[in-house]
Amino acid sequence: MSTKSKLILLFFISLLFSGISPAQGQSKTDTIPKIQKYGLRVGVDLAKPLRTLLEDGYSGFEIMGDFRVTNKFYAAVELGHEKKDWIEPYVSSKTNGSYAKIGFDFNAYENWLGMTNSINLGLRYGFSSFDQELLSYRVYTNNQVFPSQTINVPQEFTGLTAHWAEFILSIKTEIVKNLYLSLNAQLKRKISEDKPENFDNHYIPGYNRTYDSSEFGVGYGYSISYLIPIFKKTSQPAQEEQ
Amino acid sequence: MFKRIVVLFIVVFSFNGCTRDDICPAGAAITPNLVITFNDFNNQNLRKKVVRLTVETDYDISTTILSLRETDSIAIPLNINSDTTRYRFIQTIRIGDDETVENVDRFTFVYNRKDLYVNRACGFRTEFDGFDAVLEDEASDNWIKDFTIKRDNIVDEEQAHLTIFH
Numbered sequence: 001m002s003t004k005s006k007l008i009l010l011f012f013i014s015l016l017f018s019g020i021s022p023a024q025g026q027s028k029t030d031t032i033p034k035i036q037k038y039g040l041r042v043g044v045d046l047a048k049p050l051r052t053l054l055e056d057g058y059s060g061f062e063i064m065g066d067f068r069v070t071n072k073f074y075a076a077v078e079l080g081h082e083k084k085d086w087i088e089p090y091v092s093s094k095t096n097g098s099y100a101k102i103g104f105d106f107n108a109y110e111n112w113l114g115m116t117n118s119i120n121l122g123l124r125y126g127f128s129s130f131d132q133e134l135l136s137y138r139v140y141t142n143n144q145v146f147p148s149q150t151i152n153v154p155q156e157f158t159g160l161t162a163h164w165a166e167f168i169l170s171i172k173t174e175i176v177k178n179l180y181l182s183l184n185a186q187l188k189r190k191i192s193e194d195k196p197e198n199f200d201n202h203y204i205p206g207y208n209r210t211y212d213s214s215e216f217g218v219g220y221g222y223s224i225s226y227l228i229p230i231f232k233k234t235s236q237p238a239q240e241e242q
Numbered sequence: 243m244f245k246r247i248v249v250l251f252i253v254v255f256s257f258n259g260c261t262r263d264d265i266c267p268a269g270a271a272i273t274p275n276l277v278i279t280f281n282d283f284n285n286q287n288l289r290k291k292v293v294r295l296t297v298e299t300d301y302d303i304s305t306t307i308l309s310l311r312e313t314d315s316i317a318i319p320l321n322i323n324s325d326t327t328r329y330r331f332i333q334t335i336r337i338g339d340d341e342t343v344e345n346v347d348r349f350t351f352v353y354n355r356k357d358l359y360v361n362r363a364c365g366f367r368t369e370f371d372g373f374d375a376v377l378e379d380e381a382s383d384n385w386i387k388d389f390t391i392k393r394d395n396i397v398d399e400e401q402a403h404l405t406i407f408h
Contacts, residue, residue: 090266090365121247139357140266140364141273143319145305146327151357169247187250199359212361 034113036233038068041180043225048080057085057094060205064223066105071233074105076122082205091137091202097130099206101166116227117173124166126188128206132157132196157196162204164190164217178227186219266364273368274399275317276351283387283407289314292333292408300328300348310334317399320351322368327351333385333408345385348378353396370396375404 045062052059062080069075078101085094103124111117134155139148170184188207195201203209208219266272282290291314298306307318307329321327333345353370360367373394377386388407396403 088362088365091362137357137366139273139322139366139368140270140360141319141322141368143273143275145299145307145319146321146323149323198357200362202362212363 034234036071037116037227037229038231038233039227039229041066041068041074041225041227043180043182043223045080045221045223047220047222048082057087059083062221062223064225066225069104072107074107074120075103076105076124077102078124078206080206084203084205085135086202086209088202089138090140092135093199093202094133094135095130095201095203095205096133097128097160097205099126099128099130099204101126101206103166103168105168105170115174118171120168120170120172120184122168122170124168126162126164126166126206128162128204130160130162130205132160132199132201134196134199155196155199157199160194160196160201162190162193162201162207164188164204164207170221172225178229180225180227182221182223182225184221184223186221188217188219190215190217264363266361270364271360271367272364273319273322274370274396275319276373276396276404277315277317277399277402278404278406279315279402280313280406280408286407290408294334294336294342296330296332296334296344298330298332300330300350304330315402320353320370320396322355325353325355331386331406345383347380347384347386350376350378352376373403 042065043063045064048060048062052061060080060082062078064076064078066074066076079099081098083094083096085092101124103122105118105120105122107118107120109117109119134157136150136152136154138150141148166186166188168184168186170182172180172182175181190207190210193201193204200212201210204217208217210217280290280292280295282288291312293312294310295313295316296306296309296311297316297318298304308316318329319327327350329349329351331347331349333347334342335345336342351373352375353373356369356371357366358369359365371394373391373396375389375391377384377389386406386408390405390407391403392405393401393403
């Protein structure tokens, strides 16, 4: 990444959080060693509880944690639970289940001295265990003589699983000491899923909605997390610069 | 590299709204109709047109499917909410210049239904199996002399399921 685009990114991040983040000075000279904090960062997703309050037929939560392994790499995990009614014109269904995502984040952002923001590129393996309930459906027919009636005979399919790979892009900003706000976007690809007999998964917890025409899915998250510092490493700036 | 990834994300998210999933396409596998062909009773391998054929459902409130049509094959719907469908097959015969007489024959079709998932936009389709037909016997008054079930599984409309001899 060129210096110019780095500066542009930095500018936007500081613009976004200019109201809350403490001013970052660059007055210190480059000879001062950088102190890197290592620790366990734990957090909760804010978007899902908000949707639970505002959106009919949805409830969910997610907790996450990451642990800094090396200067750039973090081991990361997300655990969550979602319940979602999925209404299509001809089919209504309900999904209920838990999921786990395990992987790593790579911090592509070169911080200035003292800053611990990050722009992470991450990979996850996602796994979900869920139940699917077909609430009602209609038979599609184009004849007017015997129009289809909605059939309200719920069918439950339990013990379904799904696996997917996920690419995650997130921006984390330290708003006060050790407290981070994070925004992420997720691109997923299904690896495998159990399909209910004579039905389909319209929604998979953790994966989000599915598409008939593709194996890809998308998602987003907005979370707050706290870093529990465990140890610090000092490194000479000369070693940090490439 | 990083910028490319961001662009990829933006592209994926912006195209996410337009999917084929929302509309049930015209060619999709939907509930099949019952296909009937009309053959000559005396020469049973030959198609024979019914000159004025009217087909209507045989209920308190009946619906006309086709009216006074000259045809040797028809496709009519089966009731997807019941295991039987009753139809009146009416042949209108001209006697004299302005006079016609109707010959009404009644069919009851019986079958088993199975609803099969198609996709999220179309929902389900119904397939029928164990199809059978019962013609109300009016002795010599039936214009339909005989019939034969060709296929008792109604899953498509490619060939006749029922052939009527007249």
